[in-house]
Amino acid sequence: MTSNDGGGAAVRVIGGWASHYAIRVYVALKLKGVEYESLQEVVGNKSELLLKSNPVHKKIPVLLHHGKPIAESMIILQYIDEVWASDDDGPAILPADPYERAVQRFWAQYVDDKIAPASVVLRRVANGDVGEAAAQVTTALEHLEEAFAKRGQGKSYFGGDDIGFLDIVLGSHLGWLKAVETIAGVKVLDESKLPELTAWARRFCAHHAVRDIMPETDRLVQFNTYLIGVLKAKASGN
Numbered sequence: 001m002t003s004n005d006g007g008g009a010a011v012r013v014i015g016g017w018a019s020h021y022a023i024r025v026y027v028a029l030k031l032k033g034v035e036y037e038s039l040q041e042v043v044g045n046k047s048e049l050l051l052k053s054n055p056v057h058k059k060i061p062v063l064l065h066h067g068k069p070i071a072e073s074m075i076i077l078q079y080i081d082e083v084w085a086s087d088d089d090g091p092a093i094l095p096a097d098p099y100e101r102a103v104q105r106f107w108a109q110y111v112d113d114k115i116a117p118a119s120v121v122l123r124r125v126a127n128g129d130v131g132e133a134a135a136q137v138t139t140a141l142e143h144l145e146e147a148f149a150k151r152g153q154g155k156s157y158f159g160g161d162d163i164g165f166l167d168i169v170l171g172s173h174l175g176w177l178k179a180v181e182t183i184a185g186v187k188v189l190d191e192s193k194l195p196e197l198t199a200w201a202r203r204f205c206a207h208h209a210v211r212d213i214m215p216e217t218d219r220l221v222q223f224n225t226y227l228i229g230v231l232k233a234k235a236s237g238n
């Protein structure tokens, strides 16, 4: 990462409205009540600012804080929690207890290892061979249903009474998980099998820090068609 890009608002996010990784950052900033400038990347045409700010991975999101870039969504969430940590800054994102923090980080990593790649497969292979990816998401969500019942202890969120790290990491996938049900014709958030998690998902999407950020299913389905077109054109060199 380079050190400073000069001007702009104190807090800027190089992101994209449909990126579940970027959604994490928007939700965390909203939760903390931090004003930010949203810089939307255009698919297939990475900006100079992105390439300069995240030269290693060249991926969104990047948080620019007084021009200094921070990359990787989970690292950004932890940075936001550490910088905006006073009582006036909204709820803590990570729990104070080291064991609880470790548990949330464990499950957050599990989400990115299991749900993120399978969700991408389900978006790309419309009505094709989606069985394996759908099974991977289902198994992961079943584990999380169990974890919620255990860790939630009658609370509304993984984070307790308000949303926290794991809520944001898993919740950022909900828009796309709903969209893949249409795109790939599979049911992944099945209320009869995942009663705790589907109730949690409804609460999460209705939360004041989430409801204006979580993209609508139809918009994601349309965006997916556009994205596949861009990827195909790129693959064929057009």
Ligand SMILES: N[C@@H](CCC(=O)N[C@@H](CS)C(=O)NCC(=O)O)C(=O)O
Pocket: 019, 020, 021, 022, 058, 059, 060, 061, 071, 072, 073, 074
């Ligand atoms: N591990 C990264 C993943 C970020 C990521 O994969 N971002 C995607 C958008 S959702 C991206 O920028 N893709 C562009 C590319 O792969 O070239 C994070 O958590 O921030």
